Amino acid sequence: MRAWVVQGRWGGTPSYLGLVLAVLLAAPLAAVQPDEVLDDPALEERAREISRDLRCLVCRNESIDESNAPLARDLRLLVRERLVAGDSDGEVVDFVVDRYGEYVLLKPTADGANLVLWAAGPLMLLLAAAMGWAYLRGRSRAAPVQETALTPEEKARLNELLDK
Amino acid sequence: MITELGHFALILAFLVAIVQMIVPMVGAHKRWPGWMAVAEPAASVQFLLTGFAFAALMWAFITSDFSLRLVVLNSHSAKPMLYKISGTWGNHEGSMLLWVLIVTLFGAMAAWFGGGLPPTLRARVLGVQAAIAVAFFAFILFTSNPFLRMAVPPFDGQDLNPLLQDPGLAFHPPFLYLGYVGLSMAFSFAVAALIEGRVDAAWGRWVRPWTLAAWVFLTIGIALGSWWAYYELGWGGFWFWDPVENASFMPWLLAAALLHSAIVVEKRESLKSWTILLAILAFGFSLIGTFIVRSGLLTSVHAFANDPERGVFILGILGVFTGGALTLFAARAQAMEAKGIFGMVSRESALILNNILLAVSCFVVFVGTMWPMVAEMFFDRKLSVGPPFFNAAFTPFMVAIGLAMPLGAMLPWKRGRLGRAAWALRYAFGLALALGLLAWAMQTGRSALGPVGLFLGAWVVFGSAVDLWSRTGKTGSLARLFRLPRADWGKTVAHAGLGITIFAIAGLTAWEQEDIRVAQFGQPFEVGGFTLTLEGVEEVEGPNYLSTMAQVRLETSGREIATLTPEKRTYPVARMPTTEAAIDYRILRDVYVVIGDEQAGGGWTVRTYVKPLTNWIWLGCLLMALGGTLSLSDRRFRVAAGARKLRAGGVPAE
Secondary structure, three states, X not given: OOOOOOOOOOOOOOOHHHHHHHHHHHOOOOOXXXXXXXXXXXXXXXXXXXXXXXXXXXXXXXXXXXXXXXXXXXXXXXXXXXXXXXXXXXXXXXXXXXXXXXXXEOOXXXXXXHHXXXXXXXXXXXXXXHHXXXXXXXXXXXXXXXXXXXXXXXXXXXXXXXXX | OHHHHHHHHHHHHHHHHHHHHHHHHHHHHHOOHHHHOOHHHHHHHHHHHHHHHHHHHHHHHHOOOXXXXXXXXXXOOOOOHHHHHHOOOOOHHHHHHHHHHHHHXXXXXXXXXXXXXXXXXXXXXXXXXXXXXXXXXXXXXXXXXXXXXXXXXXXOOOOOOHHHXXXXXXXXXXXXXXXXXXXXXXXXXXXXXXXXXXXXXXXXXXXHHXXXXXXXXXXXXXXXXXXXXXXXXXXXXXXXXXXXXXXXXXXXXXXXXXXXXXXXHHHHOOOHHHHHHHHHHHHHHHHHHHHHHHHOOOOOOOOOOOOHHHHHXXXXXXXXXHHHHHHHHHHHHXXXXXXXXXXXXXXXXXXXXXXXXXXXXXXXXXXXXXXXXXXXXXXXXXXXXXXXXXXXXXXHHHHHHHHHHHHHHHOOOOOXXXXXXXXXXHHHHXXXXXXXXXXXXXXXXXXXXXXXXXXXXXXXXXXXXXXXXXXXXXXXXXXXXXXXXXXXXHHHHHHHHHHHHHHHHHHHHHHOEEEEEXXXXXXXXXXXXXXXXXXXXXXXXXXXXXXXXXXXXXXXXXXXXXXXXXXXXXXXXXXXXXXXXXXEEOOOEEEEEEEEEEOOOOOEEEEEEEEEOHHHHHHHHHHHHHHHHHHHOOHHHHOOOOOHHHHHHHOOOO
């Protein structure tokens, strides 16, 4: 739930010129523009796939495919340029990562410390399953708990109820 | 004047909460009835005082009192009345006040309807609840006071963020808070039980309605937020794995686990310490959510108060409450001896599987949400963890839950046979498989996601129906069906709701169609079997915005079915543009149209999506909430903790 928004509020009473400027600057560009779309549908589909996994650097957790920001548009055009030049999907992504760092990857790589991120879920599942298994074994083999005898007060109360 | 009274009432409520935190606790320890009895009136007074403070703040928003700093920053005299009211909680300070109001509301309800609780347990529950309130009162009064005045009041305000000026979002926060804070009751019960050193079936019965209510509210709150994102953000996404969405999703997952494990405590007196741990963690994740939103540590549109001081304060609250409760847990959990004995295949073991899957999936979301921060702090890597990661890492858990749910729900308590449950479900399985195959045959050359999702969703829905039917002794007698306990109905409805949501998400993801083009006036174009024509674009003036509104005629097979009016709005005061998509809602699909910019060569950019099954996502959520409510209204809770009144009492707080 986020959108690319023009940040900040200018204090004080707005001047007319300032207002017009703000409105013009803030006019949203739609995400993928018709003029960006490649003629080759297969290539365009690949471009969309790649774009969905690249982060718009000035946005909040948005891919360049969804973003309205001008920088996202530049990146989308860059991706398409590389594809038209004949790069494979992997080469395009590497090209972008070389320039902007791994911050652009919405799907982090599974290397180095990131292995922790990717392995955390499966390992935890194994651990939880082992613990659940152990607990179940314990429960299925446990001796029935001896119900503790009634306290004198409870006994008195029971007798009282039975006598009624 | 009213503002000052509100401020004063808030300070008084803080003091009352301090008394309620200490006196009943000491009383319960020493077995002094008089001291324990302080808790109930204190809880009521605390709620009334906080309610007054909240009403005073709301009054300032309604009357546009621009001598109040908060109103200046978040309101405007031309804003529609609904958003003046919702503006009360559409900002950091006001939303914290709403938060603490709900804490006191739940505390008061525990006092009013907790007559059946043992006196020491009740005193301790109210004491812990008051301790939570004390922390948040202090937070509000010392770091985020909503009642601060301006030295020189301006002529008008700076308006509420236009994205928040929306009916869906007006009610999204109150529901979410009811959910988050509802989990504080489960937490209070857990801590009180640890102090008492006693957890039995009765405890499970008391704690379950609160969890159920919290979960229902969370479900509605999350669904509202997701629906809002769908129609407001302009491209029809419904879930983004944004840190703040995750912050609400993690408590939801844990609450779902908790309300299932509480059944085992209630029926079988097992899983006690695990249930206590879950209750602590569920509220802990609510606090983590608050921390994420308020500290600005993780960026998001929700982060309306990026103030490190506040972040540190909430981190302190988080540390004290979860840390304290976990320490207590470590010291006392051994005392929680399990009683029930059950086989490896049984309802109990199915519920344990449910808990494992829900808790680990929550852990996956948690690791993914926190990883960018951890990587930057410890490995000096600046990276992102976005939707592709969560989709890959989280989805398998939902698939596993969907596959196991109908089988697990059919298993009997104590000892069951998997083959028998599977045999009872053979028709459900066959029908679901047939539907999946049909979808597979009808679509050409696309991913398997759609058919698999359809199979899984149908399997869950039909499985739930078979489960309910089998409770009538397979007689098919309608009279017997409607005499079943509401809890059985609740289970079926909620499970079917999950199935529908799974199916809808898979269908939407697999079969969505998109079209981006420059549309010329009067020239029709085709998208997925629909003909659209851009008929005109005009400038329209709204109450506090300017709009560029297009008319798009929507036709299918030569017949006009709707005229859509997508808009681009500009809010001059907040100086922010928004996109208002026009959506033709239908049962099987939505047509979603967004207007872009005017092109130099003539025509306008128009984006069109045909989104199948979208409404089913929220229908499923609604069914889940309805199922929870049905379960909540079951007879056995009415005789227990007065939980039925919980919902009726929950309404005025909104």
